[in-house]
Amino acid sequence: MPYAESPVAQLLERNLSLFAGKRLLIAGYLEDNFVLSLRHEARSITLFCNDYHRYLALQAAAPGAGVTLQFGHQPQGLSADYDALLLLLPKAKRESQYLLACLAPWLTPEAELFLAGENRGGINGADKLLAPYCQQFNKLDSARRCSLVHGQLSHAVAPFNIDAWVQHYQLQIDGQPLTVCALPGVFSADGLDEGSALLLEHVPALHGRVLDLGCGAGVIGAVLARRYPAIRLQLCDINALALESSRRTLACNGLQGDVLASDMLSDVAAGLDYLITNPPFHAGLNTLYAPTEQMITAAPSLLARGGKMLLVANAFLRYPPYLDRAFKQQQIIAENRKFRLYLAQ
Numbered sequence: 001m002p003y004a005e006s007p008v009a010q011l012l013e014r015n016l017s018l019f020a021g022k023r024l025l026i027a028g029y030l031e032d033n034f035v036l037s038l039r040h041e042a043r044s045i046t047l048f049c050n051d052y053h054r055y056l057a058l059q060a061a062a063p064g065a066g067v068t069l070q071f072g073h074q075p076q077g078l079s080a081d082y083d084a085l086l087l088l089l090p091k092a093k094r095e096s097q098y099l100l101a102c103l104a105p106w107l108t109p110e111a112e113l114f115l116a117g118e119n120r121g122g123i124n125g126a127d128k129l130l131a132p133y134c135q136q137f138n139k140l141d142s143a144r145r146c147s148l149v150h151g152q153l154s155h156a157v158a159p160f161n162i163d164a165w166v167q168h169y170q171l172q173i174d175g176q177p178l179t180v181c182a183l184p185g186v187f188s189a190d191g192l193d194e195g196s197a198l199l200l201e202h203v204p205a206l207h208g209r210v211l212d213l214g215c216g217a218g219v220i221g222a223v224l225a226r227r228y229p230a231i232r233l234q235l236c237d238i239n240a241l242a243l244e245s246s247r248r249t250l251a252c253n254g255l256q257g258d259v260l261a262s263d264m265l266s267d268v269a270a271g272l273d274y275l276i277t278n279p280p281f282h283a284g285l286n287t288l289y290a291p292t293e294q295m296i297t298a299a300p301s302l303l304a305r306g307g308k309m310l311l312v313a314n315a316f317l318r319y320p321p322y323l324d325r326a327f328k329q330q331q332i333i334a335e336n337r338k339f340r341l342y343l344a345q
């Protein structure tokens with residue numbers, strides 16, 4: 001049985017009997033593999049995962065019979081007969097609301113809803129999240145700054161319409177409008193990040209195969225596709241909602257690009273002429289530098305001969321030693337008060 005490491009997993013561990021005999025749908029911030037233990041209590045479990053790293057880790061744990069695992073921005077092709085939902089709250093409240101809206105239509109009419117999460121992840125707002133679905137809800141347990149809240153479906157559930165969840169905004173870039181489409185919780189859902197703006201101002205002319213790594217809503221990739229229509233553009237991200245946002249941003253502006261799920265470079269083929277990134281330094285609720293440091297180390301092996309990496313980062317982040325070790329040359333080609341743009345080759 002996977003060890004209950006996180007505080008939320010420990011809270012669930014002492015409440016396992018709540019899930020006995022249920023057809024259980026589980027989603028949200030699946031921080032560790034502990035959720036797989038629920039298959040021993042429940043009749044069956046379906047894990048709906050929108051984080052590709054966690055999806056790969058759960059898949060690698062060979063979940064076995066009674067477990068269905070799905071990665072995507074909304075559940076597809078399930079049978080609508082789940083008698084309980086367990087939502088492990090993600091970081092953004094709007095993302096929790098989105099997940100409840102897209103998961104609730106797969107539940108039976110009086111299904112039970114369980115919300116679990118940390119105080120800093122917004123579990124104290126569980127009543128507001130449940131209000132559209134349940135007349136009553138109560139806190140079942142709390143420990144280590146986490147709570148488990150329960151409700152039961154009492155209202156009819158509206159069919160899920162993803163279009164209602166996409167935020168649109170316009171940027172003026174290269175003297176032309178660019179429409180950005182962003183689903184809840186996606187980075188820069190309401191404006192262009194300052195680091196990405198610095199990158200777009202100073203990016204040199206591009207050719208060949210170009211990757212926008214950690215594409216978010218697809219802003220960088222979309223601007224590059226418009227500026228350099230001859231490039232073969234790929235955009236990748238770990239977050240399924242980011243991938244769907246990027247697809248929509250490209251389509252909305254009449255642009256082309258291949259959008260793929262990848263945990264950093266896990267699913268990217270070698271032979272890139274440019275690797276362009278405003279890389280992450282968070283995973284879920286936590287600050288985490290290691291994925292970007294490992295990506296810098298691995299990047300040269302995916303670049304074609306003469307290939308280059310452009311990376312923008314907060315000035316306080318200590319990537320230069322990693323760039324020095326991995327690349328023959330690296331230089332800062334632009335900077336401002338907060339960000340630095342590195343070119344490595």
Ligand SMILES: C[S@@+](CC[C@H](N)C(=O)[O-])C[C@H]1O[C@@H](n2cnc3c(N)ncnc32)[C@H](O)[C@@H]1O
Pocket residue numbers: 053186187188193196213214215216217218219220236237238239242262263264265278279280281282291
């Ligand atoms: C700083 S944001 C940049 C987003 C976008 N390029 C922009 O400029 O608005 C970093 C992005 O990396 C993604 N990300 C986080 N961890 C990742 C990983 N392990 N592999 C790939 N992408 C990841 C996040 O989902 C987020 O969209």
